[in-house]
Amino acid sequence: xQFDIIEKGQYTVIQINEARFDAKLAPSFRxxxxxxxxxxxxxxxxxxxxxxxxxSSGLGAVMGAYKMLRNTKISIVNxxxxxxxxxxxxxMDKLILSHPTIESALAATA
Amino acid sequence: xxxxxxxxxxxxxMQLLMTKMLSSRGYQxxxxxxxxxxxxxxxxxxxxxxxxxxxxxxxxxxxxxxFRLKSPDYGRYIFFILLSGRDDDDSIVxxxxxxxxxxxxxxxxxxxxxxxxxxGFRTLELHNQLVAKNIELDRAYATIHQDLDSANALIxxxxxxxxxxxxxxxxxxxxxxxxxGGDMLGCMQLDEEHVAVxxxxxxxxxxxxxxxxFAIQQSLxxxxxTHSNVxxxxxxxxxxxxxxPSEVLARxxxxxxxxxxxxxxFTMVYAVLNIRNGTLSYASAGHPPMIWLxxxxxxxxxxxxxxxxxxxxxxxxxxxxxxxxxxxxxxFLYSDGITEAESANNQQYSELGLKELVQKLAPQPINxxxxxxxxxxxxxxxxxxxxxxxxxxTFEWKGN
Numbered sequence: 241x242q243f244d245i246i247e248k249g250q251y252t253v254i255q256i257n258e259a260r261f262d263a264k265l266a267p268s269f270r271x272x273x274x275x276x277x278x279x280x281x282x283x284x285x286x287x288x289x290x291x292x293x294x295x296s297s298g299l300g301a302v303m304g305a306y307k308m309l310r311n312t313k314i315s316i317v318n319x320x321x322x323x324x325x326x327x328x329x330x331x332m333d334k335l336i337l338s339h340p341t342i343e344s345a346l347a348a349t350a
Numbered sequence: 351x352x353x354x355x356x357x358x359x360x361x362x363x364m365q366l367l368m369t370k371m372l373s374s375r376g377y378q379x380x381x382x383x384x385x386x387x388x389x390x391x392x393x394x395x396x397x398x399x400x401x402x403x404x405x406x407x408x409x410x411x412x413x414x415x416x417f418r419l420k421s422p423d424y425g426r427y428i429f430f431i432l433l434s435g436r437d438d439d440d441s442i443v444x445x446x447x448x449x450x451x452x453x454x455x456x457x458x459x460x461x462x463x464x465x466x467x468x469x470g471f472r473t474l475e476l477h478n479q480l481v482a483k484n485i486e487l488d489r490a491y492a493t494i495h496q497d498l499d500s501a502n503a504l505i506x507x508x509x510x511x512x513x514x515x516x517x518x519x520x521x522x523x524x525x526x527x528x529x530x531g532g533d534m535l536g537c538m539q540l541d542e543e544h545v546a547v548x549x550x551x552x553x554x555x556x557x558x559x560x561x562x563x564f565a566i567q568q569s570l571x572x573x574x575x576t577h578s579n580v581x582x583x584x585x586x587x588x589x590x591x592x593x594x595p596s597e598v599l600a601r602x603x604x605x606x607x608x609x610x611x612x613x614x615x616f617t618m619v620y621a622v623l624n625i626r627n628g629t630l631s632y633a634s635a636g637h638p639p640m641i642w643l644x645x646x647x648x649x650x651x652x653x654x655x656x657x658x659x660x661x662x663x664x665x666x667x668x669x670x671x672x673x674x675x676x677x678x679x680x681x682f683l684y685s686d687g688i689t690e691a692e693s694a695n696n697q698q699y700s701e702l703g704l705k706e707l708v709q710k711l712a713p714q715p716i717n718x719x720x721x722x723x724x725x726x727x728x729x730x731x732x733x734x735x736x737x738x739x740x741x742x743x744t745f746e747w748k749g750n
Contacts, residue, residue, distance in 0.1 A: 263554060270613070293698075295690060296553040300613040303662050330617070330636035331658050 243272055251346060252280045255287040261298035269301045273308065280312055285345050289318040294326060306335055315345040353377045353471065354395070358388040358403035358415065359433070364456070368402075375464050385410025389418065392426070399427060399474050400467070402454075405434035405441070413448045420449030427477050429470040498530050501560050505530065508567045510537050515545050517625035521717045522743040523724050525736060532559035532616065533685045533739035534567045538580075540592055543626050546580060549683040549743050550618035550660075551637070562614055562661075566602060579605075595620045595633035596668040599660060603635065603668075606661040615661040619683050628675040628747050633668045635660040638686055638701055641708050645678030650709040652701070653681075677749025680716065682708055687738035688724075691731050699727050720744050 242265060244255040254272070258265050284305070288294075294302075306314055316338045319327065327333040339345035355377050359365040362383075369379045380395060382388035384407040392398055401419065405412040412432055419428045431452045432445045442453060451473070452466055505526060513520040520537055532552025539545050550566060552559040569579050577583045579601050581590045593601070598620050608614045619640060621632035632640070636659030639652035653673060658666035675681070684704065691699045707726060711719050720742050728736070 266613075293690075296551070296617070296686065299659075300553045300615060303615070303659070304613040307662070329638070329654075329656055331656050 242268055245272070245276060247276070247279055250281050251283040251285060252276065253285045253287055253342060255289070257290050259290060259292040261288070261291045261294040261301070263295065263297035266297040266301040269298075270304060273305055277308060280309060283313045283315065283346070284309060285315050285317055285342060287317045287342060288320070288323060291323060292320060294323050299326060299330065299332070302336070303330075303332065306332075315339055315348070317342050317345050352397060354380065354398045354400065355467070356380050356382060356388060356391055356395075356398050356401045356403075358382045358385065358401065358407070358412070360384055360404060360407040364404075371460050371463075372467075375460065375467075377467065384408055385412070385415035385418075388415055392419075392428075396426070399478075400429045400431070400470050402431045402433055402467075405432060413444060416445065416448040416450050427474070427481070429474050431466065431470060497557075501557065502526055502530050505534070505560060505564065508534060508536075508564065508571075510535070512539075513537070515539050515625065517748050518545050518623060518745055519716055519748060520547065520743065520745040521720045523720050523740065524742075525724070525740040527555065527687070527736055527739050529555040530557075530560045531555045531687075531739035532563040533687065533741040534563045535683065535741050535743045536567065536571060537743075537745070538571065540580060540622065541588075543624055544592060544622050545625055546620065546622050547681075547683065547743065547745055548618060548620040549637075549685065549741060550616050551685040551687075551739070551741075552614065552616040553659075554614065555738075558612070558614060562606065562616070566606065566616065569602065569605060570598075592622065594670045595622055595631055596670040599633050599635045599668040600666075603658075603660040603666050604664070607664055608661050613662075615659045617659050621681070621683075623675070623745070623747060625747070628677065628679075628749065629672055630675055630681065630747075631670050631672050633657070633670050635666075635668060638684065638689060641682040641684075641705050642673065642675075643680040643682070643708050643712055644676065645680070645712070646676060648709070648712050650705050650712075652705060675747045677747055680708075680719075680744055680746045683743045685739060685741045687736060687740040688727055688742060690738065691727050691736060691740075693730055694732050699730060716744055716746050 242258055246253040314336045316336055318340060319338050353376060355372060357368055357379050360383050365381055372379050380391055382391045386409050403412040403415055416430050419430060430450050431454055432450045433454050433456055445453060454463060454466055509524055522535055535549040537547045552563045572578060580593055580598055582593050584591050617637040618635045619637045621630055623630050634655040634657050636657055639654040641650050642653050643650045657668055689699055689701045689704055707723055711722055714722060723742060
């Protein structure tokens with residue numbers, strides 16, 4: 241499975257199970273998000289623990305999620321350094337906060 | 351499809367008997383008396399695809415005929431049924447090895463024979479549909495390929511032709527990937543004192559990205575007159591003002607804001623060099639840092655600026671910053687195609703790697719340096735064709 245989706249009331253976690261979040265994965269991520277967007281409530285958590293590399297298409301998919309879910313808080317969990325650097329370069333770190341664990345991402349909501 | 355069968359049988363009585371039986375079930379039967387004759391009949395009737403053949407025959411027997419018709423050189427797909435009184439295991443193995451699709455004992459009753467023939471025609475039908483679809487796909491692919499080639503040629507024509515300006519020498523390499531992408535770069539003299547240099551990368555590959563890159567290039571290069579994306583009208587002499595790099599990016603951002611359903615965006619660096627005093631003003635939209643090679647110190651630095659990508663957010667704003675060049679200093683603009691190029695063991699060349707390479711190659715003349723960089727990165731990947739667009743633009747301030 242490319243993604244695991246956990247829907248738990250107020251929050252939804254998408255865990256990306258691929259090492260590369262790139263042009264090959266981005267379309268299915270968008271499709272998946274399109275499918276579940278009606279169920280997403282207050283908080284979408286993207287678990288990027290397994291992602292080693294994110295290219296401009298992967299970044300585009302994340303920015304697309306931000307635009308699609310205007311009223312939903314989005315957090316990123318456990319991004320590797322190269323991804324943190326990319327988020328910082330494009331100032332996405334100002335729009336989507338990163339957290340070391342899912343628990344801390346959820347605690348920040350409260 | 352027609353229900354033509356080639357019946358290969360050396361025994362005239364048997365041949366007549368079977369022809370009658372098959373005709374009564376609506377099959378159109380063509381006959382041959384041995385393998386050689388069968389080959390001739392097939393040549394005469396190019397639409398036959400089902401062969402029902404006896405095993406033992408003079409000249410060319412059933413197995414040999416099957417072997418010929420099933421060889422990859424035979425230009426037609428044939429469903430081959432071996433007909434025989436023998437049904438011992440060894441001969442069946444021999445038949446399968448020769449490529450036979452089915453076996454029918456001669457004494458089989460007409461109902462079973464008919465059912466097996468129908469199954470054969472179903473297989474043929476499927477095969478023929480598949481072949482027809484493949485031909486269609488090949489044609490479509492050829493068309494797309496041709497379109498991409500023309501698009502590539504157009505993109506090449508958008509690249510700057512003038513690379514030498516008073517006080518500035520410029521060199522670039524631009525290699526679009528196989529599927530064409532959205533990298534583009536340019537330079538232009540804005541007035542006697544200023545030269546603009548820029549590079550942008552539309553995310554993704556293919557026609558959509560290339561079209562967007564084409565459009566952006568047009569909006570930038572159309573700077574005739576006093577009002578454009580890079581200049582603004584003014585009431586007093588010289589009746590124009592150069593727009594700040596941040597303003598240029600902000601205007602492009604607004605012009606190319608993407609719709610919600612597509613995530614097309616681009617990253618860009620736009621820089622203006624004052625060719626008299628060497629001041630470089632620049633703004634970045636989520637683009638990888640420029641590399642600044644200082645000639646005197648022989649060392650390279652990043653010129654970094656964190657900023658939103660362009661074409662994505664209506665609230666994005668950009669800032670202009672300045673650095674002071676000394677003569678002989680070089681600035682490198684590039685897209686992530688170089689820094690994300692991967693070696694066989696999945697290591698990326700990285701921005702740091704590129705910065706170090708720039709410093710190492712500092713003694714080379716500017717045109718040699720860009721080319722050496724690209725060929726070193728290519729060698730490091732061990733490939734001939736990059737996965738992504740590669741663009742690298744370097745300019746050197748010659749000073750006064």
